[in-house]
Amino acid sequence: MSETKQQKKVAIVVSHTHWDRAWYLTFQQFRHRMVRMIDRLIPLLQQNPDYHSFTLDGQTILLDDYLEIKPYNQNILKQLISSGKMVVGPWYILPDLFLVSGESVIRNLQIGLQTARNYGASMQEGYVPDPFGHFAQLPQVLHKFGIDSFIFMRGLDAESKQKAGSIFNWRSPDGSQVLTTYLADGYFNGAALGYPDQYGRFDGLTPDRELASKRLHEAVEKLKNLQKESVFLINNGFDHMPEQPELPRLLAEINQHANGTGFRHGTFRDFFEAVRKENHPHEIVEGDLLGNADHPILSSVFSTRIYLKQQNHRAQSLLERHTEPLLLWGRFHTNRPDPSDFLGYAWKLLLQNHPHDDICGCSTDGVHEDDEVRFRQVSELAESLIVEQLESMLEQGLQPPGATGAQSADLFVYNPNPWPVTRRIRTCILFANPGAEKGERTPLRKLMACGANAEQVPVTIISSDPHSIRNNFLETSWGRRYEVALSATIPAGGYHILHLYETDEIPAEPAKTDYFRCETGGSVLTGDAGGYRLTIGATGTELRNFIDFEFEHDNGDTYTFGPVPDQQTVTARLTAVEPDPHDPHLLVLRHELDVPVALNSAERTTLRLQTVLQLQHDGSLAVSVQYTNTCSDNRLRIILPAALHTNQALADGHFRLAERQTIAFQTPETDPDRYQAYPGELEYRTRHMNDFLLLDDTRQRTWIATRGLHEFELLQNDEGARVAVTINRSVGLLSTGNGRIRRVQAGPAIRVPGAQCHRTITADLALGMVPASQKEQAVQQARSFAHPVWVREMPYLPHLKTTGRVPRAASIVTIDNPMVALSSFRLHPDGETAVLRVYNLNGNVESTTVRCDIPAHNWAASDLNERWPESGIHTCDKPGQFELTLNPHEIQTILLRTQDTR
Template sequence: MSKNVHIISHSHWDREWYLPFEQHRMRLVELIDKCMEVFEKDDSFKSFFLDGQTIVLDDYLEIRLENKEKLIKYIKEGKFIIGPWYILQDEFYTSGEANIRNLLVGMKEAEKYGAMCKMGYFPDAFGNAGQMPQILKQAGMDTVTFGRGVRPVGFDNEIQENGNYESPYSEMMWESPDGTKIFGILFANWYNNGNEVPTDKKSAKEYWDDRLKKVATFASTDEYLLMNGCDHQPVQADLGKAIEVASELYPDINFKHSNFPDYIKAIKEKVPNDLAVVKGELTSQDTDGWSTLINCASSHIYLKQMNRKCESALENGAEPVRVLSSVLGQNYPSDELEYSWKKLMQNHPHDSICCCSVDEVQDEMATRFNKSKQVADYLVSEGTRYIADKINTKEYEKYKNALPFVVFNTTGRKRTSVVSVEIDVTRKSGWLKKCAYDLDEINVPNYKLIDSAGNSIPFKIEDLGVRFGYDLPKDKFRQPYMARRVRVTFEAENISAVGYKTYALVEGDAEKVTDTLVSGENCMENDAIRVEINKNGSLNVTDKASGRTYKGVAYYEETGDLGNEYMYKMPEGSKAITTQDTVAKIELAEDEPYRAMYKITNTITVPKSGDDNFEDEKRHMVFFKERVGGRSNDTVEMKIETFVSLDKNGKGVKIKTRFDNEVKDHRVRIMVPTGINSDVHKADSVFEVVTRNNRHNAGWNNPSGCEHEQGFVSIDDGEKGIAVANIGLYEYEMLPDLDNTIAVTILRAVGEMGDWGVLPTPKAQCLGISETEIEIVPFKGDLISSGAYEECYQFKTDIITAATDCHNGAMPLDYSMINWQGDGLTLTGIKQKGNGEDIILRWVNVSDKPTTLTIQKSDVIDNLYISNIIEKKIKEIDSDNGYFNIEAKTYEIMTVGIAK
């Protein structure tokens, strides 16, 4: 049978990278214009693949709106092949829900334009998340193409015994942890293996002899894939002639200008039955470790933190709040939420969110993050105000001058947390200058804090003085005022899942509470944890349930970095500088009944930057692996401030780190020695708590063994363990030769983009104030059965508050929208369907055991059905004695719809 060579025209379109977005966009406009010109002139030019993302159409039409009908025509005719994604993301730095929103928006836009390529497409993602086969299969796809993560070995070679990341062919099956399999096609010779095909016979012969040999090395059939394009590649307008020449040179081979749907159909009819099965996440583990691009996880950490906060503002803020308010009658803002998601996802392309781009890109990303969060925050404020207005706070009128407020828990489990809320004691309108002076003279009365049952709660009140404010009524002009404002801080206990509790500040003498969590010199403890601060500022953390003490926790390590935005490289022969041998300044910063906090100050002396040799190597583009430069002899004093706090009912120790970074070319990590005897650990990933080996495979020779994480990393031996949760810190390393220390990167400062050119990025040095947050959570048993994983998930979610007044309302003072149970399950998403009607709830089983999701029936929770991730109804769920019981398979992503 003759070979069929499928040549697919495309251009891998990094929306921004070595040029800022608008300059890339100008070239995109030229590309699409040229494609349409070729379509009109050359009938042999069958199609052009627009890189699996629909945002390129939006970017094009913002400039060429007059070509919209022509563009739609070519999409419907199959000339332009689009979708299914909105953008080509990096999965590891985008949450599970963000990945699903990416599909929902991309598929919606592809349908709007008239057609969609139903194929998962990851040409240049820096690895792929293990649950992606399940996600794609639920979205109706049965094929995925990708460029990284698996090492092809050729069909003459045997797979190694532990070769989970190897395949003899470029074709394989990829399996999620839940057992879902999908047909996978690896770009074994990269996605440019058919680029710039020659049209003269001599060059074409040399070209095809080489390309056909290479593709045959890994192909499992005689259906060969040649990708005619590369990064920002202009369309090859004379491809028809090039194919004619190839056909003349190789008459026994069928060269065709093809597309992915045709190629996939052809190859699936011929693939052998013995395809390798690769399982779980694809992160290039079977390599030497130098080019996995993992250290993008610590590039521009401040942007990673903004990303996490924006995702949380939507997933754990605007969406659940507006679902709750919609149950009470407020319109669900589908369009506004999609706009905010789009702004956020425009920062999710792999070269953007990986922060491996020029400085102009990072500047624009910060602006987009701010835009997305501004919308999310507005939607939250409108929703919480609406809900507060529906609550019957008139019950507080029996107290003197009551000032009610509402505390919301938007997570899926009951929550206890320290809360701060600002409340206007009184307001005055009119001549604002006079109002301000009048309010200055007011004495803030004595207050006490009560809950809905009238119980007095320990709290702290701070007089913030006179503040300006304004209301924006829906039916009249803005209303400015001056207010006397106070801040109230306390521990809100047991707020129900997806619900709220109401409290009130009322006039009266608060009960004097002398309780303290300070239990000795530089020591604090609650019923679960004891924290002792050592002279060097590190912590000894005792978990009272297991009896285990973790010693020397939370010290700092600083090293030089001769790498770039992609890769970390410690200078040869240099040593890490740590705070272990320092004497820290330790101060008690807060001593309240609900929380104790210490401020710890460490000072270390570190080199100011890389040396002159290193700078010369960068200018001459010496490959980072070959660099022999070192660190400067000039040094600076680096002062690190650490705020360690323990809440009365806290399950973990919260740590905020702050320092002014004046140093270039270095990395800073917070170190958590565990002493746990285990060869594996667990890390939060996309809809998965993945188990990873502490040591990499034998071929790995990079001294650094960093990995991705999302919300946390943990290690346990089945009887005891410890987790480190974070907000926007995506890089960690397990150090098995250092007591299985968990090392979390909190800063990495470099001065160049890296990759293919000399592209300086001075802003990647991240000079200025650096602030990070982690929580250390010790536990008894394992991560899942102990429930520690839920504490880690809640850490990233802010408590939301809303001040209100005393008024009538139909809603009770305390409320929960949903009552559910399920071991090993975590609630990841609460939203309304795209039409703004059905409520969509999503859980994932992060355990290695099947479990049961039990949901109590209520006025809201009724008429339930199983959905897939793209919100298509699969089957209805029957209730039993007032409960819905749904079986969840191991690692299953489960979406439940509530029909209206």
């Protein structure tokens, strides 16, 4: 390369901080430091015209955090942001990208972009520097927001790096592309310029120009071999590191002694504009970014503090799949108050738990105690909004039931899936008796239920309390409480209100037996003292005593599982198989594990696991596990059979089904070069799933679904493939080094006793099998388990009229093709438009009929900004009904309006 050519090289130095809101310190401890930093930034940006700009980490929540302490500085921030001196957005929070739903990623960007624009301007680069991987459909998400560039650090594999370098086009399965820069040397390759290290406290030191120049030129040299362009990106910042007010002077002095490269203070936008101006062709990279060519990927976070993942699953599913669709329906059918402010608040509260240091479970205990409070509050608020909607339905009046009794109550059941489901429901209901407070007790009676079509539904009484109290808002009711179980069919994406009433009969005592047999959906489950057997009706597959539990020692940390050499895996022994004494549909298994209480401990204990099996109406088997964990430093997994031979699975991913294969076993002995070289991390044999897995051969397709369990491993034995799903992992250090998978530290070596998870552990899974050709049925069954029906008594409002026009059952949204998955159905912030978001799970074109129970006359496709387009507006075939075609792997957002907009 000629000297003239070298003189044209330029490096854009972007000043920033990467601000984990909570990690090795709590939110309040970090926020205090962040407020002080912004207090210093304000006069620096206002008074020093040579200080080009400062990028506030791509997440607008930092503005909220700051203004909560100093609200009087809001206008100053608006001035700095609108003038480009302070760069904010596009995210609300920087999220983990695997342990949260795809819809939550979209809402995150919507809130972040809108917030930044409210302050004057948003960064339009997809900046996500530090999460532990990036899902393959993220380019499509960014593209549909009008974002055409992407910046990341973790996730590129060595093969892609060799092929594509550090600047390439990352392409989604649908074909969307974003121009991408890979931060091979980190988002800190220009941090703390002039100081002896990139990270730390340098109070009292003056930055050295020669040291700064050496660091900058070394960074450029590393990038030269990875890109064609003559423009380089230098990131002047690190985790929680402060601004460098002397940077303009340092760069000016270094440029006076420039040797082939000039350094210019700027922004990420400046860098991408310069890259595009050079117009070099770039390689294409596809798929999830889960490699670790230069930075550890830390994939065991999928199983750290699993209770957080389960709480997120419940709160997230309740908010996006239950509350929002029901409140949308209520907007057009009942007179309920506008809930948009509450929904917006609930979403922000949920998203505050989605940064990777939160949802991944790799922070100090206090951080995750705060997370649990937020998850509880999201669920409470979502449920309260549903109850308010139910009250509105009662104010309108329900259609009368087909049958009733002297004592009765209504049970509301909501199905979040856009197809009908039949489920056995277990819940509690109270028949009010005002005299019960004084000790008067109504007699125990047999119960019946009446469905919306006047069908009679038998009710199983699990237990009853004649002297029980119910406290709700402005209500204290005494009466007889029943714990009941019954089966019901709930319409597609809708609700069913069942009317339960007492009969004149006295319920018979349940027959006691040691033998269990239940037949549902063509499948048969049997059990006795000798064991248990499942026969799947759809395939004829027979399984005997097929559930195993494996206990392993874990010498790792919150980031990485640590296998312990020469330690045998302990397999649980089955000690009892017995019918549930109260519910004839449940079979109870009991297992025991005799294990050390901790790693290297001579003391031993017995873990006692209870597993409840229940056949579902579709012929699949629900598996519910519970035990009290009193052991440290371990991993416990449930092993389920696939009953077929395969070395790969399709995992439910973000807006797609992702291929996951069996991973070759690696150790520091088999791969010493990889283990010793940075990042010193071998392959993880465990993989990620969202809601379910699909495995198939030429004969059958097996699915395994969970509720908030995201880590699995494909195992093989002579009988075929098995799936290990992690249900608990106990560790005591935030980070440690020299493990069998990861050699380097991933964070500070802080003790985190809460990560040992000494608590009651629960896990909900399901196993199903269908013929190999029935992929759609497998997806439908698995998703239905992962997102179950929501059940609650109707509110007790005794002074309202008893009947009216509100139907006892309604389908709110129906999608007749299971391969067209529902992401969201909700009311637009304008209060008039409905927003339907769906995506194509397949690599083929898919079509479907959509039916929405709202009086919509027009519909149009939109991008993820959800703005009503000027053209392409269609008329519904019927109110709320239209045909939709999706290209392979496409995400589509549809807007519907009640008035004719053409």
